[in-house]
Amino acid sequence: MYDFYKSFQQKSPIYYEVFLYLETQVVELKEKCMKIRDKFMNYELDLEEEYLRVASKAKAGMNIAQGMWKELEATKEKSDFSDLAYLVRLNVLIKYIYIDVQTELLCFNAVLNKVFFEEKIQELLQEVYDKEGIDHLDFLTALDQATSYQYIKRRENATAEKMTNLLEKFTDLELAERVKKVVEEFSIQKKSEHMFSEAFIEWTPLVLPIREEIWRVLKKVDMYPEDEMRVLPFYNLLPYVEKVVLPNLYENATSTYFKEKYRRE
Amino acid sequence: MNVIKGLGASKGIAKGKALIFEEGNDRILVEGDEEKYILVAEYIPPYIAELDKRISGIIVEESSLLCHAACIAREIGIPCVTGVEECYTTLVNKEITIDGSKGEVYYV
Numbered sequence: 001m002y003d004f005y006k007s008f009q010q011k012s013p014i015y016y017e018v019f020l021y022l023e024t025q026v027v028e029l030k031e032k033c034m035k036i037r038d039k040f041m042n043y044e045l046d047l048e049e050e051y052l053r054v055a056s057k058a059k060a061g062m063n064i065a066q067g068m069w070k071e072l073e074a075t076k077e078k079s080d081f082s083d084l085a086y087l088v089r090l091n092v093l094i095k096y097i098y099i100d101v102q103t104e105l106l107c108f109n110a111v112l113n114k115v116f117f118e119e120k121i122q123e124l125l126q127e128v129y130d131k132e133g134i135d136h137l138d139f140l141t142a143l144d145q146a147t148s149y150q151y152i153k154r155r156e157n158a159t160a161e162k163m164t165n166l167l168e169k170f171t172d173l174e175l176a177e178r179v180k181k182v183v184e185e186f187s188i189q190k191k192s193e194h195m196f197s198e199a200f201i202e203w204t205p206l207v208l209p210i211r212e213e214i215w216r217v218l219k220k221v222d223m224y225p226e227d228e229m230r231v232l233p234f235y236n237l238l239p240y241v242e243k244v245v246l247p248n249l250y251e252n253a254t255s256t257y258f259k260e261k262y263r264r265e
Numbered sequence: 266m267n268v269i270k271g272l273g274a275s276k277g278i279a280k281g282k283a284l285i286f287e288e289g290n291d292r293i294l295v296e297g298d299e300e301k302y303i304l305v306a307e308y309i310p311p312y313i314a315e316l317d318k319r320i321s322g323i324i325v326e327e328s329s330l331l332c333h334a335a336c337i338a339r340e341i342g343i344p345c346v347t348g349v350e351e352c353y354t355t356l357v358n359k360e361i362t363i364d365g366s367k368g369e370v371y372y373v
Contacts (some may be wrong), residue, residue, distance in 0.1 A: 137339075138276075140335075148340040203362065
């Protein structure tokens with residue numbers, strides 16, 4: 001039986017670490033990834049439809065996240081949050097962005113990016129070489145240029161020239177049709193990566209101040225991470241906050257509460 | 266001259282100074298002169314969609330012909346070598362030549 005996670009671990013340790021963390025947090029996300037992957041491999045997935053669904057969800061999710069941040073900023077000035085309470089709220093917001101919103105994009109993108117190549121293009125590369133004598137890098141270059149972001153956005157025919165020229169020389173017409181299908185599917189995968197890229201650029205002005213706030217509170221409570229952790233992306237900072245900082249703060253907060261309670265009594 | 270073997274992912278030959286990519290940067294910024302750089306990274310995350318014109322080649326540790334680094338290198342027509350272990354520590358401050366067809370990295 002195909003081992004999705006083992007394959008992922010081998011092909012992309014970074015994404016695998018993200019999935020490991022998320023797996024402990026959101027079980028249904030794992031099931032979602034498996035469904036996407038299985039549907040894709042069985043040719044049951046309408047890539048375009050799935051892409052539109054994920055894009056729409058990401059957009060809506062970020063609007064909600066922006067609202068949450070504005071609310072947090074506004075109420076913080078008026079209320080007297082304890083460090084623990086404030087950090088919990090920041091953590092909830094970041095988790096919303098990186099689990100509910102961004103991760104579905106990452107799943108869709110990562111599943112297609114990694115699984116797509118290994119299980120669809122690999123055989124095609126060999127077949128194209130055996131039957132048409134085309135070097136695999138020449139083929140991949142033509143594929144990337146035919147499906148490039150610029151081509152998708154501006155439909156510049158020049159960037160598809162290499163693939164058009166290759167296909168015109170194919171002697172096996174059935175193979176040519178399969179290549180065209182792969183070009184179409186890979187275009188959607190590229191659109192997904194570009195969507196992820198655009199979303200990330202859009203989100204940066206939102207997540208950077210949230211991250212600054214998390215760091216500020218961590219410094220204040222003397223749990224600022226080591227230097228090498230500072231530049232880690234959120235999917236490493238989040239586990240540190242959730243598994244190390246918050247339990248420590250909670251323990252201190254509850255022991256203080258009970259000390260005060262018993263002292264009064 | 267030292268040589269490291271990797272997987273050639275995008276054809277061509279390029280020379281430049283190593284530019285180590287750091288996760289957490291929103292952009293790859295190359296300030297100052299017109300010097301050519303070779304981008305060196307553990308991997309290039311998918312939110313990096315465009316590169317500074319002074320980046321003439323890419324080297325990544327991630328070993329895949331269809332990784333994001335390889336795809337953008339082929340799109341813009343610059344050489345790329347993948348599967349170079351610990352390149353982001355070995356190649357710091359080095360002058361590099363890469364051959365994307367052979368999958369070889371040369372440095373002094």
